[in-house]
Amino acid sequence: MGSITLEHVNKSFGGVTVIPDISLEVNDGEFVVFVGPSGCGKSTLLRLIAGLEDLSDGTIRIDGADVSKTLPAQRKLSMVFQSYALYPHMSVRGNIAFPLKMEKAPKERMDAAVNDAARVLNLTDYLDRKPRQLSGGQRQRVAIGRAIVRQPKAFLFDEPLSNLDAALRVNMRLEISELHKKLKTTMVYVTHDQVEAMTMADRIVVLNAGRIEQYGTPIELYQKPANLFVAGFIGSPKMNFIEGKEADTFGAATIGIRPEHFTISDAGRWTGTVGVAEHLGSDTFLYVDVDGIGQVTVRASGELPFAHGQTISLDPIESRIYRFDAQGQAM
Amino acid sequence: MARAVSTRRKLGFTAIAWLIALTLFFPILWTVLTSFKTEGTAIAMPPKFLFFDWTLENYFTVQERSDYFRHFTNSVISAVGSTILGLIIAIPAAWAMAFSPTKRTKDVLLWMLSTKMLPAVGVLVPIYLIFRDLRLLDTHHGLIVVLMLINLPIIVWMLYTYFREIPVDILEAARMDGASLKNEIIYVLTPMAIPGIASTMLLNIILAWNEAFWTLNLTTTRAAPLTAFIASYSSPEGLFWAKLSAASTLAIAPILIMGWFSQRQLVRGLTFGAVK
Numbered sequence: 229m230g231s232i233t234l235e236h237v238n239k240s241f242g243g244v245t246v247i248p249d250i251s252l253e254v255n256d257g258e259f260v261v262f263v264g265p266s267g268c269g270k271s272t273l274l275r276l277i278a279g280l281e282d283l284s285d286g287t288i289r290i291d292g293a294d295v296s297k298t299l300p301a302q303r304k305l306s307m308v309f310q311s312y313a314l315y316p317h318m319s320v321r322g323n324i325a326f327p328l329k330m331e332k333a334p335k336e337r338m339d340a341a342v343n344d345a346a347r348v349l350n351l352t353d354y355l356d357r358k359p360r361q362l363s364g365g366q367r368q369r370v371a372i373g374r375a376i377v378r379q380p381k382a383f384l385f386d387e388p389l390s391n392l393d394a395a396l397r398v399n400m401r402l403e404i405s406e407l408h409k410k411l412k413t414t415m416v417y418v419t420h421d422q423v424e425a426m427t428m429a430d431r432i433v434v435l436n437a438g439r440i441e442q443y444g445t446p447i448e449l450y451q452k453p454a455n456l457f458v459a460g461f462i463g464s465p466k467m468n469f470i471e472g473k474e475a476d477t478f479g480a481a482t483i484g485i486r487p488e489h490f491t492i493s494d495a496g497r498w499t500g501t502v503g504v505a506e507h508l509g510s511d512t513f514l515y516v517d518v519d520g521i522g523q524v525t526v527r528a529s530g531e532l533p534f535a536h537g538q539t540i541s542l543d544p545i546e547s548r549i550y551r552f553d554a555q556g557q558a559m
Numbered sequence: 560m561a562r563a564v565s566t567r568r569k570l571g572f573t574a575i576a577w578l579i580a581l582t583l584f585f586p587i588l589w590t591v592l593t594s595f596k597t598e599g600t601a602i603a604m605p606p607k608f609l610f611f612d613w614t615l616e617n618y619f620t621v622q623e624r625s626d627y628f629r630h631f632t633n634s635v636i637s638a639v640g641s642t643i644l645g646l647i648i649a650i651p652a653a654w655a656m657a658f659s660p661t662k663r664t665k666d667v668l669l670w671m672l673s674t675k676m677l678p679a680v681g682v683l684v685p686i687y688l689i690f691r692d693l694r695l696l697d698t699h700h701g702l703i704v705v706l707m708l709i710n711l712p713i714i715v716w717m718l719y720t721y722f723r724e725i726p727v728d729i730l731e732a733a734r735m736d737g738a739s740l741k742n743e744i745i746y747v748l749t750p751m752a753i754p755g756i757a758s759t760m761l762l763n764i765i766l767a768w769n770e771a772f773w774t775l776n777l778t779t780t781r782a783a784p785l786t787a788f789i790a791s792y793s794s795p796e797g798l799f800w801a802k803l804s805a806a807s808t809l810a811i812a813p814i815l816i817m818g819w820f821s822q823r824q825l826v827r828g829l830t831f832g833a834v835k
């Protein structure tokens with residue numbers, strides 16, 4: 229059991245308002261990802277839920293109960309920090325057992341739970357080491373072990389993978405997703421990596437300057453971005469935005485076309501020269517200078533024999549053109 | 560090629576390091592050697608290095624004339640006492656500044672350090688008069704207080720730098736793991752703070768042990784530590800080289816032995832935690 233409700237949450241540091249007014253509902257068992265650019269208030273929001281920061285205004289409920297004034301130790305949440313924050317003077321076993329020790333769990337239950345967590349996370353051989361004798365990925369797993377060893381109402385993750393290399397990151401991403409499938413416990417996960425957000429989340433909260441730009445499933449965000457910010461933030465490579473005359477013909481202030489929504493033809497709507505062509509094998513990314521529009525990113529699947537300086541012609545897929553009004557809202 | 564150059568550089572640096580170390584160490588070595596000579600050999604020209612008649616006579620004379628062990632006990636009382644008193648005062652102070660800093664924290668720290676910039680002799684007369692009127696002259700508690708006061712800024716600074724190194728994240732993790740404030744202090748804060756406190760303690764015991772200005776001026780007999788013991792042999796006629804050396808050797812031996820056994824902590828202390 230662990231639904232989290234934020235009602236008109238406000239947070240200022242000194243005179244600076246970081247979060248003006250956020251209301252948000254995370255359902256029990258849901259995997260919700262907070263995503264947004266650096267400094268937008270993701271960590272602050274998570275720390276408010278954790279109780280590590282005091283609310284300036286508003287209410288936070290866990291399972292319906294107001295916890296706004298409850299100490300972090302009594303909120304029954306588990307948190308994984310970006311820095312892992314392992315206890316340097318304790319062994320891996322000591323680290324993982326710590327939350328149970330604080331609950332005064334009986335020794336047998338503690339040992340069983342630690343061994344279980346270690347087995348799930350492949351840490352059995354390292355139980356007697358100190359954190360400094362572990363690699364980054366292993367430390368990461370200890371931090372997760374410490375979080376899962378008891379049954380919290382929800383897990384909070386603050387960019388837990390950002391210190392890992394790319395390959396390990398993909399691995400851990402899968403492991404955390406699997407963990408969620410298995411435990412079915414509410415998870416709130418902070419990242420600035422939209423790929424992580426898209427792949428792991430049940431629902432994504434897109435934050436910008438302390439405000440929610442959109443809250444929805446990954447596919448909703450991809451297919452129906454609420455505004456220019458979300459449209460530009462979700463999807464990789466980034467959506468192309470075109471203003472001016474071309475946009476007018478669609479009756480919009482700005483139109484957006486995702487790189488994967490072009491067809492390359494002999495006599496298309498737009499003609500341009502290829503600036504850079506990136507050949508990834510599975511995909512080809514073309515950065516095309518289109519006359520009268522500027523640079524457009526095109527993603528074509530498969531290996532295509534385009535090169536610098538070549539002239540090509542493009543057609544946007546009409547049904548996939550996003551239209552935005554002068555305020556940047558989707559039309 | 561690059562490797563050969565770097566080996567030569569390494570050799571060069573090693574040689575220079577040894578040279579400097581030996582130069583610094585030589586006076587101590589000479590003191591120890593002299594303490595085993597007779598007064599006559601001690602002033603012989605040209606000086607004798609190793610080949611002389613070794614004798615323990617100076618050590619016996621010194622112990623007989625001015626009771627080494629009483630001075631030693633006084634040194635231990637004043638050095639350890641002042642360090643413990645200093646820690647009791649400095650731990651909360653450094654703690655508060657490290658974990659709840661304000662705009663003025665840096666100023667307070669600098670102000671404390673600035674008190675070390677005054678020459679001690681500048682306040683000798685007022686302190687002497689205060690000590691006389693409060694009947695603290697030549698007492699253990701008086702000496703403990705004054706040694707604590709002169710080292711307090713250093714103790715606070717060192718502890719502050721150590722406490723600042725304790726990542727707040729880890730304390731927050733303990734809170735998330737359900738630790739009450741009491742458990743947070745017992746299981747997380749204290750174990751992480753102890754190495755820092757230990758090296759601060761060691762360094763300050765040494766500083767207090769070696770302190771010679773206040774100990775010489777504020778004590779005469781009852782509370783006189785080893786510094787006074789050495790000083791009593793430096794007579795203007797200068798015919799007591801060997802006994803002075805024996806006294807010095809006896810005075811520095813305990814602290815050298817202690818320093819030797821706690822080298823690691825000391826290096827950490829002297830570099831203010833920058834090297835681990």
Ligand SMILES: Nc1ncnc2c1ncn2[C@@H]1O[C@H](COP(=O)(O)OP(=O)(O)OP(=O)(O)O)[C@@H](O)[C@H]1O
Nearest residue numbers: 241244246264265266267268269270271272273420
């Ligand atoms: N303790 C604090 N005092 C003052 N300002 C703070 C404090 N903590 C955060 N802020 C400010 O609040 C804003 C949001 O910070 P936050 O750490 O939540 O960003 P973030 O979205 O997590 O960014 P990142 O992706 O870089 O971690 C930033 O502008 C930051 O400077």
Ligand SMILES: [Mg+2]
Nearest residue numbers: 270271272387
């Ligand atoms: Mg952050």
